[in-house]
Amino acid sequence: xxxxxxxxxxxxxxxxxxxxxxxxxxxxxxxxxxxxxxxxxxxxxxxxxxxxxxxxxxxxxxxxxxxxxxxxxxxxxxxxxxxxxxxxxxxxxxxxxxxxxxxxxxxxxxxxxxxxxxxxxxxxxxxxxxxxxxxxxxxxxxxxxxxxxxxxxxxxxxxxxxxxxxxxxxxxxxxxxxxxxxxxxxxxxxxxxxxxxxxxxxxxxxxxxxxxxxxxxxxxxxxxxxxxxxxxxxxxxxxxxxxxxxxxxxxxxxxxxxxxxxxxxxxxxxxxxxxxxxxxxxxxxxxxxxxxxxxxxxxxxxxxxxxxxxxxxxxxxxxxxxxxxxxxxxxxxxxxxxxxxxxxxxxxxxxxxxxxxxxxxxxxxxxxxxxxxxxxxxxxxxxxxxxxxxxxxxxxxxxxxxxxxxxxxxxxxxxxxxxxxxxxxxxxxxxxxxxxxxxxxxxxxxxxxxxxxxxxxxxxxxxxxxxxxxxxxxxxxxxxxxxxxxxxxxxxxxxxxxxxxxxxxxxxxxxxxxxxxxxxxxxxxxxxxxxxxxxxxxxxxxxxxxxxxxxxxxxxxxxxxxxxxxxxxxxxxxxxxxxxxxxxxxxxxxxxxxxxxxxxxxxxxxxxxxxxxxxxxxxxxxxxxxxxxxxxxxxxxxxxxxxxxxxxxxxxxxxxxxxxxxxxxxxxxxxxxxxxxxxxxxxxxxxxxxxxxxxxxxxxxxxxxxxxxxxxxxxxxxxxxxxxxxxxxxxxxxxxxxxxxxx
Ligand code: GLA
Numbered sequence: 001x002x003x004x005x006x007x008x009x010x011x012x013x014x015x016x017x018x019x020x021x022x023x024x025x026x027x028x029x030x031x032x033x034x035x036x037x038x039x040x041x042x043x044x045x046x047x048x049x050x051x052x053x054x055x056x057x058x059x060x061x062x063x064x065x066x067x068x069x070x071x072x073x074x075x076x077x078x079x080x081x082x083x084x085x086x087x088x089x090x091x092x093x094x095x096x097x098x099x100x101x102x103x104x105x106x107x108x109x110x111x112x113x114x115x116x117x118x119x120x121x122x123x124x125x126x127x128x129x130x131x132x133x134x135x136x137x138x139x140x141x142x143x144x145x146x147x148x149x150x151x152x153x154x155x156x157x158x159x160x161x162x163x164x165x166x167x168x169x170x171x172x173x174x175x176x177x178x179x180x181x182x183x184x185x186x187x188x189x190x191x192x193x194x195x196x197x198x199x200x201x202x203x204x205x206x207x208x209x210x211x212x213x214x215x216x217x218x219x220x221x222x223x224x225x226x227x228x229x230x231x232x233x234x235x236x237x238x239x240x241x242x243x244x245x246x247x248x249x250x251x252x253x254x255x256x257x258x259x260x261x262x263x264x265x266x267x268x269x270x271x272x273x274x275x276x277x278x279x280x281x282x283x284x285x286x287x288x289x290x291x292x293x294x295x296x297x298x299x300x301x302x303x304x305x306x307x308x309x310x311x312x313x314x315x316x317x318x319x320x321x322x323x324x325x326x327x328x329x330x331x332x333x334x335x336x337x338x339x340x341x342x343x344x345x346x347x348x349x350x351x352x353x354x355x356x357x358x359x360x361x362x363x364x365x366x367x368x369x370x371x372x373x374x375x376x377x378x379x380x381x382x383x384x385x386x387x388x389x390x391x392x393x394x395x396x397x398x399x400x401x402x403x404x405x406x407x408x409x410x411x412x413x414x415x416x417x418x419x420x421x422x423x424x425x426x427x428x429x430x431x432x433x434x435x436x437x438x439x440x441x442x443x444x445x446x447x448x449x450x451x452x453x454x455x456x457x458x459x460x461x462x463x464x465x466x467x468x469x470x471x472x473x474x475x476x477x478x479x480x481x482x483x484x485x486x487x488x489x490x491x492x493x494x495x496x497x498x499x500x501x502x503x504x505x506x507x508x509x510x511x512x513x514x515x516x517x518x519x520x521x522x523x524x525x526x527x528x529x530x531x532x533x534x535x536x537x538x539x540x541x542x543x544x545x546x547x548x549x550x551x552x553x554x555x556x557x558x559x560x561x562x563x564x565x566x567x568x569x570x571x572x573x574x575x576x577x578x579x580x581x582x583x584x585x586x587x588x589x590x591x592x593x594x595x596x597x598x599x600x601x602x603x604x605x606x607x608x609x610x611x612x613x614x615x616x617x618x619x620x621x622x623x624x625x626x627x628x629x630x631x632x633x634x635x636x637x638x639x640x641x642x643x644x645x646x647x648x649x650x651x652x653x654x655x656x657x658x659x660x661x662x663x664x665x666x667x668x669x670x671x672x673x674x675x676x677x678x679x680x681x682x683x684x685x686x687x688x689x690x691x692x693x694x695x696x697x698x699x700x701x702x703x704x705x706x707x708x709x710x711x712x713x714x715x716x717x718x719x720x721x722x723x724x725x726x727x728x729x730x731x732x733x734x735x736x737x738x739x740x741x742x743x
Contacts, residue, residue, distance in 0.1 A: 028103030073183035088181035102137035120538030143169030178273030179294035192232035201529035202560035215259035221482030230564035252292035253535035254503035280496025315566040335365035337605035358621035363408035380422030382461035408473025441480030449505030510539035549575030572598030653682035658739035669716035679709035
């Protein structure tokens with residue numbers, strides 16, 4: 001899959017679907033030639049290089065007026081020596097200079113893919129699934145070796161990239177160490193970013209690229225609700241179903257930068273990696289620094305094609321472990337039902353009612369530990385509050401498992417309240433800058449996870465409870481952004497390392513818990529979707545996508561999230577109305593129709609509901625159990641964007657194409673609205689399907705459903721047709737499409 005051409009010192013990574021071509025430039029640095037649909041090469045690729053004289057260019061060699069780093073497409077550019085665009089690397093040296101000149105030394109090509117020590121990354125299960133190119137470069141002045149890693153997967157339109165520095169010289173400061181850089185030949189792109197806020201995460205925002213830098217990033221210590229590390233560059237005419245696009249996924253959960261810069265000559269540079277702001281890694285002699293991994297995807301099958309590539313890779317080669325391919329249990333979570341106010345009796349009654357409805361997993365959320373009766377106390381003290389739960393977590397978990405349900409528990413391992421035994425014993429364990437005010441968020445402070453002894457202490461507390469009780473699920477929360485970031489355990493020179501060391505501490509704790517409890521299903525959470533990233537997916541195969549449980553808001557959030565994250569990873573629950581976050585009332589069936597397209601569950605007190613709704617919930621659960629694999633692991637298509645239209649729609653198709661489910665979600669009723677028709681995707685043209693869930697049940701071949709489509713007009717018009725059912729704002733339909741065996 002990786003071919004080296006010595007005549008022009010170029011490398012062609014190809015698997016028949018994509019080609020990625022890079023080369024060693026005349027100055028010994030690494031240049032970029034092509035990334036996109038697979039191409040067949042007649043000869044070497046030297047003709048792909050353009051060099052021409054341009055005014056105001058800086059040329060490194062005397063009597064040379066063609067070669068300049070400003071005009072070369074590069075792979076991992078450095079600053080301050082002719083290239084004025086964003087660098088991928090910047091190294092502050094003893095004499096104050098930040099110039100580096102990484103020149104090719106040698107390369108290795110081998111089957112498989114190496115793991116990145118201490119960091120999440122994609123992986124392969126056998127060496128023939130992937131091939132890796134290691135490019136070894138060297139900067140003579142600093143004596144730093146830089147290894148650029150490129151892995152191509154046999155069956156995926158994806159290249160995994162990262163960089164590793166090894167310092168053989170005097171100590172330096174790594175100010176910028178991105179995971180990847182790439183220079184595209186043109187700038188005819190739109191940037192799709194996934195931005196928002198708490199409870200409004202990952203809304204799709206599309207803007208044309210223009211001259212200059214467009215970027216998203218986080219310096220909050222977590223990947224954040226505000227922006228997601230995942231971005232797309234698409235061609236302006238690319239739709240959900242056709243056209244070219246590139247996806248950039250950083251496999252990392254801390255501060256990040258994903259940026260695109262269009263230069264004067266229409267070249268687009270993309271860099272992605274740890275955000276350089278607040279980052280500075282002091283690299284001493286003999287030490288190495290490994291960047292996180294960046295996964296770079298390509299598709300010419302529209303944004304759905306891109307998402308499907310991403311879903312498959314993230315679901316099967318980033319997520320790991322026992323739960324990776326298993327259907328996820330239907331859970332009920334106590335948070336919106338009880339908040340901090342419960343006792344054992346209440347919990348048992350709640351669980352029993354859920355069990356009777358068919359729920360499989362009961363999750364006890366915040367409030368079970370220490371003196372946690374509101375958000376001012378208890379974080380850090382991971383032992384049960386026996387006043388609330390006299391049987392302790394061990395006793396309670398056994399009572400619930402005896403009911404025939406699994407039991408799950410909430411933790412917020414990285415945080416501490418001042419009113420806690422842990423803080424009283426170790427007030428110096430929080431992130432705080434000497435002599436400065438230390439900000440709180442929700443009355444809580446951030447434990448310094450860059451310190452191994454802090455991570456050890458939390459591990460021991462969690463290990464005790466998880467080993468003593470019957471726990472099969474953990475919700476790992478993280479409820480504030482990090483401020484005044486400074487570690488009492490590190491020297492002044494190393495304070496720029498704290499953000500990254502913190503995340504390494506988080507990964508270390510996850511890794512230890514996963515190894516010790518391989519059967520526990522972890523769900524990541526950060527006030528909902530504040531740490532929904534590919535890094536987390538390596539440890540927790542699902543993520544509580546948002547604290548918004550309102551069905552309409554969820555439609556937007558899940559629509560955006562589905563662009564970059566597999567459906568099985570999107571935690572989605574049915575909650576009560578009026579909704580907590582929006583005060584909106586949506587029909588119960590719409591709440592379920594939205595949450596089905598995710599790791600499904602409930603987040604409400606079933607005792608509040610009338611019998612009629614309880615029967616509806618029983619039916620929902622039975623229906624989801626029957627179709628769970630289809631929802632969680634089917635091929636997902638976005639059909640109609642709720643960001644653009646009054647109705648949003650999506651569907652999932654089984655691997656063999658014999659079954660599908662399609663959800664159509666209306667926002668508001670409109671008078672005298674137009675007729676609506678929706679073309680389905682991914683069905684088998686010559687298979688006859690039965691369609692239920694609409695106004696009438698009928699059969700149709702896949703070709704009709706895909707090319708003519710489904711009629712989805714609704715009866716909100718002032719003239720109602722008798723064959724249409726009553727409808728309301730936020731109504732939805734779920735069409736079930738099942739192949740009929742023909743004799
Ligand atoms: C965060 C989570 C919620 C819930 C609360 C508990 O906000 O996102 O789901 O667990 O914390 O305090």
